[in-house]
Amino acid sequence: xxxxxxxxxxxxxxxxxxxxxxxxxxxxxxxxxxxxxxxxxxxxxxxxxxxxxxxxxxxxxxxxxxxxxxxxxxxxxxxxxxxxxxxxxxxxxxxxxxxxxxxxxxxxxxxxxxxxxxxxxxxxxxxxxxxxxxxxxxxxxxxxxxxxxxxxxxxxxxxxxxxxxxxxxxxxxxxxxxxxxxxxxxxxxxxxxxxxxxxxxxxxxxxxxxxxxxxxxxxxxxxxxxxxxxxxxxxxxxxxxxxxxxxxxxxxxxxxxxxxxxxxxxxxxxxxxxxxxxxxxxxxxxxxxxxxxxxxxxxxxxxxxxxxxxxxxxxxxxxxxxxxxxxxxxxxxxxxxxxxxxxxxxxxxxxxxxxxxx
DNA sequence: AAGCCGGGGCT
DNA sequence: AGCCCAGGCTT
Numbered sequence: 001x002x003x004x005x006x007x008x009x010x011x012x013x014x015x016x017x018x019x020x021x022x023x024x025x026x027x028x029x030x031x032x033x034x035x036x037x038x039x040x041x042x043x044x045x046x047x048x049x050x051x052x053x054x055x056x057x058x059x060x061x062x063x064x065x066x067x068x069x070x071x072x073x074x075x076x077x078x079x080x081x082x083x084x085x086x087x088x089x090x091x092x093x094x095x096x097x098x099x100x101x102x103x104x105x106x107x108x109x110x111x112x113x114x115x116x117x118x119x120x121x122x123x124x125x126x127x128x129x130x131x132x133x134x135x136x137x138x139x140x141x142x143x144x145x146x147x148x149x150x151x152x153x154x155x156x157x158x159x160x161x162x163x164x165x166x167x168x169x170x171x172x173x174x175x176x177x178x179x180x181x182x183x184x185x186x187x188x189x190x191x192x193x194x195x196x197x198x199x200x201x202x203x204x205x206x207x208x209x210x211x212x213x214x215x216x217x218x219x220x221x222x223x224x225x226x227x228x229x230x231x232x233x234x235x236x237x238x239x240x241x242x243x244x245x246x247x248x249x250x251x252x253x254x255x256x257x258x259x260x261x262x263x264x265x266x267x268x269x270x271x272x273x274x275x276x277x278x279x280x281x282x283x284x285x286x287x288x289x290x291x292x293x294x295x296x297x298x299x300x301x302x303x304x305x306x307x308x309x310x311x312x313x314x315x316x317x318x319x320x321x322x323x324x325x326x327x328x329x330x331x332x333x334x335x336x337x338x339x340x341x342x343x344x345x346x347x348x349x350x351x352x353x354x355x356x357x358x
Numbered sequence: 359a360a361g362c363c364g365g366g367g368c369t
Numbered sequence: 370a371g372c373c374c375a376g377g378c379t380t
Binding site: 048 | 361365368
Binding site for chain 3: 037038039040041042043044045046048049083085086089116117118119120121122125137139140141142182183186187189190194195196254303
């Protein structure tokens with residue numbers, strides 16, 4: 001390794017020794033807890049994931065408790081965190097460990113990688129953090145830090161670019177302490193060499209940082225693809241029967257929010273339903289409403305979809321049995337995992353109910 | 359290889 | 370309004 005690379009490694013380690021945050025998953029070698037933290041932190045910042053980690057570990061302190069749980073409960077704990085396949089895969093993988101590894105968390109890179117929901121990054125993270133194995137992590141932080149310091153303009157979302165960064169990261173990896181070094185480079189990216197407003201002028205590495213010297217920090221890392229956003233119009237019918245029951249649908253198709261619950265949904269092509277359209281639709285369903293109340297149209301933004309959502313509460317006096325919906329008691333709804341946008345609606349609705357009861 | 363999958367925070 | 374985040378799975 002040349003002197004610039006040695007300089008890089010030494011200063012990354014020095015930065016970490018002086019600036020590391022005290023995070024719960026850093027105070028353990030338990031591969032289960034490290035695994036949970038890594039899944040939660042995929043595409044998720046520490047600030048957003050920390051409370052989920054705490055309650056997840058409290059409810060499921062070990063592999064067995066997670067494997068024995070129902071998927072609905074795992075999703076309920078995950079409610080609001082997004083990318084719900086992570087929760088479904090976590091549950092599935094816990095059962096994989098029970099069935100294929102005798103309930104003991106696997107201790108080799110290839111076995112860890114074989115678990116559902118664990119890719120190259122997470123396998124390297126667990127292998128190095130829990131078992132001190134020499135596998136370099138390559139995540140968004142590593143792409144950013146390496147591309148800037150070494151001035152690499154290869155696209156991080158191309159096959160060639162990924163291989164290049166992967167090889168470089170493994171060359172730089174401190175084999176004497178892969179756990180410390182892997183966490184150091186990610187911490188440096190997460191807290192100092194940040195996407196916006198990095199601390200370049202005070203950076204201990206800036207003498208040899210190519211992006212800093214060429215004034216191209218803002219242009220790195222390079223991404224070639226841009227995401228394509230689609231717009232959808234969702235019309236939700238919240239059926240309330242005699243002020244006591246509410247009707248839910250479980251999303252089972254390959255689409256957003258798979259595994260979560262929602263209300264009766266009619267998707268429209270160009271715009272949300274008008275009141276007349278709603279009445280027309282209820283008529284087709286053979287449902288006679290006692291009262292119809294819509295909330296103002298909601299714009300809900302996902303990373304790749306813009307959702308325009310109209311939620312209409314339909315009060316009825318008779319049981320609805322022709323729509324293949326689950327009929328539950330109103331007060332039980334807090335036990336079901338809902339998308340955030342519907343969870344917020346329920347919270348407002350239940351709060352107004354509480355006010356009425358006073 | 360490309361497309362898909364959430365929600366929050368920052369600028 | 371656009372980009373980012375301790376990425377991985379499906380097609």
